[in-house]
Amino acid sequence: MKAIAIAVLWGLTFAVAYAAEPGRTPLPAIEIAKPGQCVEPKDVIRRDHMKFLRHQRDLTMHEGIRTKKHSLNECISCHASPKTGSVIGEGGFCQSCHDYAAVKPDCWDCHQPKPGQKSVAGARP
């Protein structure tokens, strides 16, 4: 039993060592076209961006709150690839990481992955 445990531990140590070594493991190709400060710290947004988006989505849909901070359109306008103009597809900011993590978000069934938000001005009678 002890021997097995030690073997497993050894195996884990190697796995970690290999993962840390550059080139051994494929990493997502995250291109940041406009470097700058995200709306949240990097470690927070990486882990919790889906929570922010989900929270904002309900506020916008049901209460008409249209603040820009956690709006999906704002993410897209900052992160769209300069080559394809989109956050999905080859080298897309969202897709490259989600492919890596084997997560398939269904945002793009309805949402436009390219920026181009029109700000509507004009007064009512």
Add this chain to the structure above:
Amino acid sequence: MSERNDDRRKFLAAAAAGAGFVAIAPGIRLVEIAAAKPDSEPVTAKVRWGMLIDTTRCQSGCTECISACNKENHLGETTRPRTDAQWIRKIDLKELKTGRVLSLPMMCQHCANPPCVDVCPTGASFKRADGIVLVDRHICIGCRYCMMACPYKARSFVHEPHTDQNPEVPRGQGCVEGCTLCVHRVDRGGTPACVEACAAAGHNAMLFGDLNDPESAIAKRVREVKTTQVRADLKLDLGVRYEGI
């Protein structure tokens, strides 16, 4: 109320009317206009958005409102008109006895007691506090009960996948949808695309505004002339009213 205060009010009202959106800084305005709510504020029941359609001005054969709706919301992409989503449509009516004809646009009537909300099994069909009836596509399962419940045939099912959405108007296959009263424009102080197009075409048959604000053009108009709710017998308390039918 002192005279001085009265003067000040008049000045503020004039400034609001003349200056429009005087911005000191982004989001902060010198004179806050009641209609344009700040982005961070939730909508309230103090406002009841409504529309008044003057059928005496609506021209038979004119489809400006439909084209504007399709353009704004990126509808009608496919070549299958029988199943394409339709948020607004034109109806021509004829009184058989007299031969009187009239034309009117028909769309979601934004009921205060919407049957689509009553029947929705998931809570996707809902009414916002300001009276706009919407479908939350995040919750919609595409069962189409609301389409059957709606007395105005105002809802459509999206049969085809879409890739050309307006970023402000997400829409995709498998959900039911209908007129949103251009909620993305209204929340920013604008008017629905159809109303704008009707005015641009010179017909001015559509009037949009806050029914709860006694000073608004629509509230004044419904106070002055006889307006009709379609199928008023259903007691749904509609946000869209018609004049001249």
